[in-house]
Amino acid sequence: MRPYFETMPGFGKELKENRITRTQESRAKLEAVEAEIAALRKARQEVGIPAAEINKRGSMTVWQRIEYLVDKDSFLPLHSLYNPEENEEGTTNVVDGLGKIGGRWAVIIGFDNKVLAGAWIPGQPDNILRVTNIAKRLHIPLVWLVQCSGVKMTDQEKFYADRRGSGTCFYRHAELEQMGIPVLAGIYGTNPAGGGYQSISPTILLAHKDANMAVGGVGIVSGMSPKGGFDEAGLEELIAKTRDMRVKPPGSVETHYDATGFFTRVFEEETQVLDGIKEYMRMIPAYDPKFFQVAAPKEPQLAANDLYHLLPTNQKEAYVFDEILARLVDGSEHMEFRPDYGPEIYTGLVKIDGMLIGAIGNRQGLLPRGYPEYADYPGIGGKLYRQGLIKMNEFVTLCGRDRVPIIWFQDTSGIDVGDVAERAELLGLGQSLIYSIQQTDLPMMLVVLRKGSAAAHYVMGGPTANRHNAFTLGTAATEIYVMHGETAAVATFARRAVKDKDAGKPLKPIADKMNEMAKKYYDTSRPAYCAQHGFVDEIVNLKALRAYLKGFAGAVYQNPSSICPRHQMLTPRIIRG
């Protein structure tokens, strides 16, 4: 299939000088938001005990462990700002992302040992759920850096129990193993109770000499017989027991290496544990990327820096999506699928690091006259109409058949509405797209370039509507909400405004409420909010987007659970005709 893939048709054009000039203000706004996100990320890294203090105690921080573990510059952080329960610690107390270890991609997660000695805290189980799902979806190893003091006792009701509670990661480890996905653990420090299960549930346990893991720690052992209250005599007994347990913490290396043999290996130095993980990563099945590359990798012909002039911060301003895509894919080359049909949507095959990827995105701006064909009103980019929905259904289905992973790019205000649109079957076609995605069982990722809104945010590969979305990225221009705040305010207050007007009441109170509602929508749709509440898995600088696309492509092609020989693919033949 070399004639199809080695050199695909080029697309995209050099930026015009007048556009660069005209978009300086927009660029400055994008960079300001990126700087704000970077500052929040840095603050998040610095919570808890200072790194120097941890080092003085002879330990590395989780950040230092990750830095030592991964191949240089390969770590792609995820969930940096995730803190859905708005914990006072400012974190879910785990650090995670995609990274290469010894040339192989893994999902990496570690407890932040600077904060409450790596305790379980609210929001953390959802963070861990996301991470185990990424490993499952990408079919790559999960690497844990365990140092977990167990439950933060004062908040246990927020995360201990529940169908999505903290204990669920243990069966999820079993689930990954059931699928042939290994879980490697580097184990440090004291790991009682939940920390013990964090340590025992992975596939290979590599322990530091001072590590321990246990069903219960000193606090639990001392307090296991409730007596209906506390008094001074009881406290004396408790103190004696606690002192005793402090000198003999349960589940040390002596117990779990020498006696039970649960620890696979034990290391003297912290860095040796990480070297051990590297060694085990080299034993894990992984294709050489060349096996799946359809062409030699090459950088885009057009500069990533241009993205700051192509993606307007002004949500009302149209732009050319193809120009953005051309700055993200190998050689600025593509094979567009059905260019003359469904003009509001781009679908096509592209290469990322030489590997084939399906790309789908919203086109913006004015659409050809007479489109949508079912209506007497004009169409506008960003909305979904009948042809665009059919085209996405077709393309997704073909990618599923050809085992080509998909990257979605959203900037959508929703599916066309009204009785004409209903007659044109848009409701059914939107759900059909969810069905088509589900049928593919393909790994996918999503970039919300700007707006993610209404049902279109779901159906276009959104994390809410399918389990194939490995992760979702946002940009400095991202905003996500069910609809624009002003539209929502009109929908909420219009009838009441009529009633009040008819009753002769003043209208200002309603106008104030509407403004308040619109402001709330604005505040709760900003990039930092989207990241904090998990609408996206990370906000990424425009310049860094391609690194994530490469990480996704490298990960999904590392050890796919299903493959299609390139000479048996249909999509490129259908495109060529």
Next chain:
Amino acid sequence: MSEEVTAPLSGKVWKILVKEGDQVQYEDELMILEAMKMENPIYAPVDGKVAAIKVAEGDQVEPDQVLIIIE
């Protein structure tokens, strides 16, 4: 030879990005038309000189109305 740039649909002229006498190239942005709640760039269909601007910022325009003439 001149080329008329027309409004593709009804809308309001939001910004005019060129002035009469300017040299423009194919696909340069000429003006921004606010339509369907979006600000849509209107591009030069050919290389040439802006011979006349037939509308002003804030004008409401109808489909096929001439916006700019390029020579």
